[in-house]
Amino acid sequence: MCSTSKEGVILSVDPLSCLHDEPVHIKVSGLKPGQDVTLWSSMRDVRNAHFVSYAHYRADGNGEIDVDEMKSLGGQYEGLMPMGLLGTLVPAPNEYKYTRFFKRDVENPNVVTVGVYDGHISIEALCLSEDLKLLSSVIHKRHYMAPGVQRIPVRYGKVRGSLFLPPGDGPFPGIVDMFGTAGGLLEFRSAQLACRGFASLALAFFNYEDLPKVVEEFDIAYFEEAVEYLLKHKKVLGHGVGVIGTSKGGDLAVSMAAFIPSVIACVTINGFFAPANQGMRVKGFLYPPFKWDRNRVVMNDDGVFNAKLSIPPRTDIEKFLLPLEKSRSAFLFLVGSDDQNVNAEFQARWACKYLAQHNYRHDYRVESFPGTGHLIEPPFSPHCYASFQHTFMSAICWGGSAKYHTLGQEKAWKKMQDFLWHHLVEKGRVDNETHLSSVALRSHL
Structure with missing residues (x-):
């Protein structure tokens, strides 16, 4: 020591x-x-x-x-x-x-x-x-991986990614885990979730192996296949799965919750409540995306671009809204109050207002973290104020101050795990024996 x-x-x-x-x-x-x-x-x-x-x-x-x-x-x-x-x-x-x-x-x-x-x-x-x-x-x-955690490369139909399993026989609550426009496959969150008792599928959706390098639109069938893979796995609880998405992955997570009945818990991290930049095709019908207004991107005093104002007004985004009221999922919107890339808190609170207006019967809530920026990751990941981003081909501001972002990541990590555990295990349609076994596992971990 x-x-x-x-x-x-x-x-x-x-x-x-x-x-x-x-x-x-x-x-x-x-x-x-x-x-x-x-x-x-x-x-x-x-x-x-x-x-x-x-x-x-x-x-x-x-x-x-x-x-x-x-x-x-x-x-x-x-x-x-x-x-x-x-x-x-x-x-x-x-x-x-x-x-x-x-x-x-x-x-x-x-x-x-x-x-x-x-x-x-x-x-x-x-x-x-x-x-x-x-x-x-x-x-x-x-x-990132505790002793006994397994990493399993996934090539199931068109699905590409890695499944992380906790030690033991399970069954464990299953999660599909996605990030944003960085593309490729990011596994660090799934690996850490497996250390905390979740079977987590780190899912790639473009620019990885034989997946398209660039995507003009997404098809819900790809994400349905990912859920199918999880639910068929013998070590995954079979009554439903959770999804986590950051940024662009956030609106993909919302799409999954809206159109895939087996998704019963959805966590979006500084994401959108409607398709952004790429549309979502559902059984032949294309839900079109809203587009960023590049003319409204501004440069901060420190020389990095701020895209927060490039998001269209709410009244314009409403035209692209997904039918969230038809979902069976609980929703947790995690947002940084100092997100300088997306006006995520405004969007999350408006989405909750929309659900309330439709008398949505499942759980939905917003958790906002003061001084926290766009890239909310697991605890003690280095705070990144700005970095190069391929959508704009320039350095983009993510926001947040190092002290409050660090605190926000700790709190968000706990809120997310508690939410997922509650909806995937404690409220899940499982028999009492399996429930007690899973709770005992988490207490041990």
Whole structure:
């Protein structure tokens, strides 16, 4: 859990190895009373892009620093932020500034170097100078897959993706998990959901293997086939599934809830309540999409594009609304109040108003997180304020402040799991024996 330097400085990270959604406790001892130091973290993603964070602290009268209890005096964040060294990781000064941390190899952990340096040092000096006094350092590993979690590549009919199964015989609540316009296959959320008792299918829907590189419209039949695959699996509860979608994946999730009766729990994360940019074909009928108005995209003072105002007014989007009132699904809309890519909170609250007007008999709710941006991911994923986006072929602002985004991700992760567990297990049409077995499993995990 710790490393001791020649000077007797002890840096501890507890635990030294853990699941990615778990917090750690960082402490330093053996310092001089009142000594100024810089805590530093460093990590590389799948592309070898270098991400760093740093914070300035001052030792107490015992020569100790406890990050859980002491405030940062400056650096990448200020104030009390126990997981700040992980939540505020940003591209190093020699990297492209607007780079998003990508994790595709979930079978290997993220490896984080945590160090403590003498004095209050700038990020440029930390990255570029070789004359700094390193007092102590440790290597910390953050795993996406718990022991016993299985990753199963999926090629079922036209369906492409990866299924993640918790350890044990099950059956487990099943989930279809989707992201947005980044395309390809992102597995990190599904891998972590499997650690928490869910059978999660990370579903690709374009630009992966033999799937189309570009999609002009989607067909609900593809997503029906994904649900069919889950429900046929012997380790998945067979009475219904949940769906999770971020951004573009959000309106795909809503489409699945609207047209696939077996979808009984739907989580959208900063998504839409109508098809965006690509339409949805349902049994020969095309539900057309609304389009972003590129003429309303503005440039922020920091030189990145803000697409929030490019979303059409609500009265225009209403023309493209899906028949949500015919769904059998419960809806949870997770939104960041500082989402600078989509006016997600307004859309989510309007969708709930629409459901209320139609006397919708299933659960629906909005959970909003102050200061949180567009890319709400599992806890302690590095906050990304802006990154290159293929739709606009430019750096796009996602919003959020590092401190509140980190807090928002923790809260959203718990809200999402509780919602899915409630609707897929506790309210599911399962016999009492299976129900108790599943609850016991989750308590064990």
